[in-house]
Every structure is written in structure tokens, then in C-alpha cells.
Amino acid sequence: MSFTAEVKDELSRQEGTCDMCPFAELAALIRVSGSLSFSGQGRYAIRISTETGAVARTVVKYTHKLLDLDTSLTVRHSVLHKTRNYLIEIPDQPELADDLVTLGILVPGQGLAQGLPDHLLTRQCCRNAFLRGAFMAGGFIADPRGDFHLEIAVTGEDLAQGIVSLMETVGVAARLNRRRGAFAIYLKSFEDIVRLLEAMGAQRSAHAVEAVRRMKSVKNDVNRRVNAEIANSNRSSDAAVQQLALIDEAEELIGLRHLPPAIREFCRVRRAYPELPLSALGQQCTPPASKSALYHRLLRLEALVKEARGDAPDETDEKSRL
Template sequence: MIRDTFSGRVKDELARRWPADQGALGWELTGLCLGCGSPLPGGGWRWRTESAATARLLVRLVRARYGVAPRLVVDRRGRLGRGNVYELWLDVLPTAEGADDRAAEAAPSGGRGGRAARRGQGAAGAAGGVVLPGLPDPGAGQRPRRRQDREAFLRGLFLGAGSLTGPGHGYHAEVVVPAAVASRVAAELRRWGLRPGRARRRGRVGLYLKEAEQIAELLGRLGAHQAVLALENHRVVKGVRNRVNRLVNAETANLRKAVDAGLRQVEAIRRLVDAVGWEGLPASLRPVARARLEHPAASLRDLGQMLEPPLSKSAVGHRIRRLQALAARYAER
């Protein structure tokens, strides 16, 4: 079910937010209309979503805007067995005038929310044809000018047609919109400093983000702060794990090099002892030669600590190189 996915949990969180005022409410409904809504041939409107939280929010938003509640139908089979699908129906389109009257009543006297809700929306639905009457319509050239309007608009789009891959499965956030408004939606995302890619999606356009920082910025702007924390926690854990892996790999590589070098030194010392015997070795080199044969994998520093008196790493290295040079000289003979 969608609720069990990271995308579903993000939508649950976003659906608990309520628009700042009637102007923002109109823009959030516009986003939902573009994301998961469609006009009916004989009049009316339908929304279709797999998110129960989105369906509940739609009922509240439509009732607050138009004074009517859409009829809810639940398809319990779902698509490909993924869970319920929720359809919300308005059998008769509400009027733009009724929406404007309710917006004026809900806004404080002289408040900006009332003016923003009414400005330029009287015929927007008829002009663009992709949103309910009385709503701002990007298809008719309108755009959200206030911060809360932009947040509400993009939140509605994500609730209606957004998806998000959870932490640990790669980073991908996408919202699928009608092609006619894709450029306008992309422009609103760029106003937040985001750089969405574009892809065709069955006659619509998918606007997507693939960078973790960009996705976290989007979720934070929309108001999904718990989701941002989940993403950041995963990034921190992943970063620590990668750092530990790099350190372990580096240590393993260094150990392998030390062991290989030790084995080459052992082979050289054995050839030299076979050629000249222990008594033929310079007295200053014998302790180091014996220590290396007994401890092929020890580091030069550890070899030095095994000697009496102890020697520094550089002193041990110098004696080992002398032994290898002598072995090479006798091998040439």
C-alpha cells in the first residue's frame, strides 16, 4: 500500500498541513486538480489518488472552498494489487462566484488572503480548462506570487502526482504534470534554486530531481520536515559507513603491501644465508635478518621493537635494504 512507502509517508505528512489562507487554499486545490484531477465529459470533476491522506485533504479543501463535499468512491482492488484507489466525484461543477463569496467571507476584513483569493480568478477555470472554476489557472497564464501560494501550489502537485524514492534506494523525486503547464511548474521550482530534469510520461511531463540536497530542499519548502530528517539521517549514516569502508580498504591495502614486501625480504634473506651462511652476514645485519625470517608479516616498526636494543623504523629499513642488496649481488655471481 502507498502508506507503507516512503512516498506515502511524505504525503501523509504534507496532507496534515493546512493552507495559510484562502489564497493559498486555492493554489493548493489548483495543484491537486493538475496532479490527479480531470473534468468529466458531461460536467463535473473527478480526482483519483492512491493516498488516503490526500483524499481526506481533498474533501476538506473542496468543502472549504465551495461549500460542497465531493462523493468518495473506494476501489479496494487497486492498481496491480498495490492497495486502495480513492476517487472523489463532483457531479456538478461549482460556480466561480460561489467560491469567491466563500473566500471573501473566510478572509479577515481587508486582509491580503481575501484579495489574493479573488484577484484574477473569476474566469480562470473557463479560460484554462484544467482546474475548477474560481481557481487560479497556470494554463491561463497565472502564477503564484506569494511565498505561501507557491508552497501550496507545489504541495498540491506533489500530493496529486508526486513520487519519491525512499532513503537507501537511490535519490529520485518526481511530479508528473500536464505538458501545457510543465514549463510554468519548472519555473516555480527554479525559483527555489532547484534544477528539475524533464521526461515524457504518457502524454504528460515528469519533472524530477536526483540530487539528495535538491530533494531535501524541496521537501523542506513543502513542509515535510520529518522526511527531510529521515533523508539527512540516512545521508549521515551512509557517509560514515563509506568513510569507514575507505579506511578499512586503505588499511587492508597497506597490510597487503607490507605482507608482500615482507615475503620478498624473507626470500632474499634465505638466498643470502644459503649463499654465505649466517657467519658470512655482517654482525650488524644478523638480528634483523633473524627477526624478519621469524616474523614475515611484521611491520618495520614492529621488527625494530623486537630487537635488543630496539631500533627505529628507518634503521630497520636501512638494514633490510642492505640485506636485499647483498642477496642481489650474490645472485648475479
């Protein structure tokens, strides 16, 4: 089961807080995934198509429980995509026209509604129920182990803008994008996705997304630390190679036995422990020396080699002699 199907299954089991919540949820389900046909004065029929069984069950349940309408359910199988498609048909019947007005799908004297059914959305719980129905009908959420992405596809710009406004009431900032004659309302922010899931009632799914976010954060932190360790190790290795080359040159030009004792000690431990950084290398000296002390010995060794080469001393060399 995809993560989208898991979320929709969880949402299908939620109950509204007040008596109007189921009407708001059913209105969204029909508006987003249904099509309305007109066959004469006051004669209508509805077809609702979905690939999610939980959505089909919710539509049938509310249509019977709230409106007492006759429905038919057909399960169709796609051989090509190996998926099921559920077709719910609500045929023309005497009560249907009034029920469509109740759901805010029809406006008396004006025809199809364009925006939201405001009379069903006076309470926040009902607004959350409408969002729940809209997501169940046309929503998608990516597996959080990949990208954080949630979207709802709807037809009609007024409806899309209305859903964006409803999301704002729960603190969610959604974006709207026109896509192939429809509109995609989408979220990319982890915080917005979790907030919307919680508002719609998908607490378990919200916790799952949060758990993945924590795991990603831990992995990213570990990766940053590992990368930093590798970078530091590479820098130390490069520095050690340069120091060993300098020691070889000092041996050839000066002779290690002619170096001051402290510098000769540095050359000895560096050759013995080429993999150690200066901070650890100092512990191998007798007596132990600090990183700062070894650094100054290295600077002095560089100055002696330059002098042996016949190079003019620079400011750093002069300071190292102090």
C-alpha cells in the first residue's frame, strides 16, 4: 500500500466533530472527484471515480447515511496498470436536486457553484472536514522517506483558491499551480504537511512523517560529521606528506644530526608516525610537546631548509627565529 493510500485509509476512519462535518466532507468528495450530468429540468446524476477503496466506502456511507440516496458501486480492473478503479453512480432521483443544494454543489437560480459551500464551513471542524474530503478525493502525498511533497488536484480556480484559503485557517501556506487544465494545490514544507495532516485528523500519518524527519536529521548530522572527519583527515595527510618531504630535503641539505635537538626530535616522530596530526604527534615526543610547540619547530625547520637552499628569508622565517 502506498503512503497516500495509508493516509486516505486513516482519514476515512475519522468522525466529524459536529453534525455538519460529514456534509462538508461529502461535499468536498463530490466536488473534487465527481462529475455532474444534467438531463432536464431538475434532473441530475453524479458519477464519482476513485482508485482508493477507502474513499469509495466513505462516499457510499455518507450518501446513504446523510442523504438516503440510491447508489451503485462498480469495481473495474485495469489489466495494464494492475489497479482497481471504483465507480460510484448516484442516479437521478427526486431528492437529489435538493441534496445538491444542501451540499453547496448547486446554487438555486445560478447553477453549479464555483467557490466553497460557505454555509457548511462556519466552524473550524467543518473546514477541516472539507479539507479531509478534498484530500481523499484528489490528494497525493509522497513517501516521506523520499521528498516532502503533498498536493491536491482540483478543477476550477475558485474551488482551488477556496481550498488554499481553508488551509490558511490551520496555518498552512499552500501554493497553487495550473496543470493541464486543472489546478494543483501543493505543499513542500515539512511543517506545513504535518500541520495539514493533523488538521485533517491523520495523526498517525503525521507522526510517521515526523519520525522520518528525525531520522533524516540524524543521518544528515552523521554525514556532516563524517565528511568533516574525512576532510580533516585528508588535510592532515596532505600536511604530513609535505612535512616528510621537508624532512627529506633537510636531511639532504643539512643532515639531521646537524639540526637542533628539538627539531631533530620533530623529524624523528614525524617519520615514525606519518599518519598522526600535530596534536597527537606531540604525545610521542620525549618529553611530550604541545601542538603549538611542534608547529613552531616545523616553522624553524622550514627556515633552515630555505637558508640551506640559499633562499632569502621572509617575514615568517624571521619570526620563527624569535
